[in-house]
């Protein structure tokens with residue numbers, strides 16, 4: 001059984017008299033250890049799909065299981081638990097809490113899990129270590145660069161040791177150099193065996209990931225674009241991580 | 244989610260908006276402080292009333308008083324009014340076994356009848372002159388400090404002896420607090436309306452609890468700095484229902500009933516009839532639980548001896564106590580209403596600020612939900628923030644109430660010193676907590692129902 005299974009997922013918005021099919025029948029399996037990129041034109045439904053996968057939003061119809069759990073039948077409390085403990089979500093706009101320190105931001109999922117303060121501190125430092133930011137633990141998010149903030153967000157996504165990480169255009173708000181560093185982080189995580197899905201506009205980023213999915217008009221395109229397959233990436237991900 | 248953590252987050256949130264939070268707390272501060280101050284005032288009143296009640300002789304005391312306006316259906320009998328007479332006293336003694344210490348009284352009001360008391364060239368105006376039996380001592384809770392009370396023989400022989408309140412000594416022989424030496428005028432002869440009377444006894448100085456305390460304090464201060472010998476006499480200038488009882492007792496003169504009847508016949512408004520009229524008959528109920536039965540007994544006896552003419556009335560301290568209770572209850576009610584209004588206004592303030600805070604923090608709430616916060620977590624967080632505002636406001640209110648009560652005491656001294664009780668403070672603080680929780684409900688509900696993705700898309 002796949003880690004995530006989507007069957008005929010639809011998401012419909014009603015705006016005035018208009019009906020918008022943001023997702024129009026999506027079937028998708030994600031296996032343990034997959035590193036998948038989702039591409040597609042703007043407005044095609046990538047974010048919508050990610051939100052449903054990340055249990056932040058509910059589909060209008062269709063079924064979804066995550067780690068063997070039927071998401072459709074889950075109570076709000078169970079969904080909150082899944083979000084906190086099985087899923088790590090990285091947003092395009094970082095979404096850190098400006099009033100909390102870096103470490104406190106990273107600890108947040110552990111607080112709601114009910115971990116002791118000592119365990120929280122230890123695991124937050126480990127997660128910050130993974131993104132090479134352990135020396136910034138006491139800083140405020142506003143004192144960090146965009147790339148560093150995104151790495152804090154990744155640390156927050158990692159801190160609960162989730163089954164799967166979703167990232168919606170994690171580099172969309174960063175310059176290409178900084179984006180590269182973020183991608184390196186993801187590649188490193190993939191090599192450690194984590195399951196990652198990321199949304200991107202950039203075909204060159206998509207070219208890095210072993211699996212690629214293209215979405216058009218709320219549907220998964222039957223064939224991944226030929227131009228993407230086998231394409232050489234301009235990224236050379238063997239540099240030591242920037243600190 | 245951990246409670247202390249939520250507390251911590253709440254504290255931080257409030258600290259981040261110190262000024263706003265303080266303004267929000269004003270209503271609660273006002274509510275709590277007025278609640279505590281009101282209850283302190285009521286408590287002080289109650290204490291004062293209880294003191295006065297004891298000073299008047301307690302609940303067991305019953306007074307039968309002469310009353311010349313008859314009930315409407317007996318108006319035509321006005322010229323047949325018998326008045327309270329000694330025979331009523333004897334009738335009660337034999338016919339009302341449930342009461343004891345039946346004591347007749349002839350009373351003169353100093354200001355109505357101009358009682359003149361003189362000693363050499365000094366003059367005093369007593370508030371009351373009583374002709375009565377020695378039993379009055381127990382009935383009115385009097386204590387003779389120097390000398391003795393007049394006794395039955397004094398009365399039988401209609402001797403010219405008197406027992407005086409301490410203020411009369413102060414007026415006639417000098418106030419020891421002013422002259423520095425205490426004169427005990429036992430054996431001295433004073434003149435009451437020109438008639439010579441020998442002082443056989445003097446009552447103790449009757450004081451309210453507050454006056455006692457002040458006096459002790461003054462004594463202590465005088466000991467510490469004997470040079471600065473200015474002794475303030477606050478007690479006498481003060482007013483209030485309980486203080487009145489004490490001052491009345493200090494300004495009274497007691498003489499034997501028979502002496503009164505013989506020497507002050509005309510002055511007392513007594514005519515030449517064989518049996519002079521009494522102003523009242525005082526007595527004590529043997530058992531307070533049988534008060535109603537005892538009153539009925541008295542009523543029966545007097546009905547017979549007065550041929551059914553109701554030219555008398557009862558006065559029990561219970562009537563007075565009931566009246567006082569009603570006054571206190573009304574006062575307390577109005578206090579509670581004021582405090583409740585302030586607390587409700589404070590609650591609305593908190594609700595308002597929490598609603599604003601929630602709309603400001605939609606994104607934060609979305610993020611918290613995205614990383615695993617449940618609906619309950621968010622609800623509890625907002626409630627706790629609201630509760631903290633209310634509790635801090637409550638503590639400030641308690642501090643303000645202490646200052647308030649202190650300044651009330653300082654600016655308007657009365658016998659009924661307001662008393663802040665621990666229960667009142669706890670109760671008021673509890674009220675503020677309740678207001679905080681209730682005021683937080685709607686904002687907390689609103690926050691907890693936010694959908695994570697809507698919250699994250701919101702700007």
Ligand SMILES: Nc1ncnc2c1ncn2[C@@H]1O[C@H](COP(=O)(O)OP(=O)(O)OP(=O)(O)O)[C@@H](O)[C@H]1O
Pocket residue numbers: 013014015020021022040041042043044045046047048049
């Ligand atoms: N809350 C909403 N109400 C109405 N329509 C919505 C809502 N959210 C998304 N949509 C619509 O759903 C469609 C898919 O949106 P989505 O955000 O998933 O696109 P996307 O692929 O992520 O685009 P982009 O690459 O620009 O981020 C769009 O047409 C959008 O207008």
Ligand SMILES: [Mg+2]
Pocket residue numbers: 046047048168
């Ligand atoms: Mg998008």
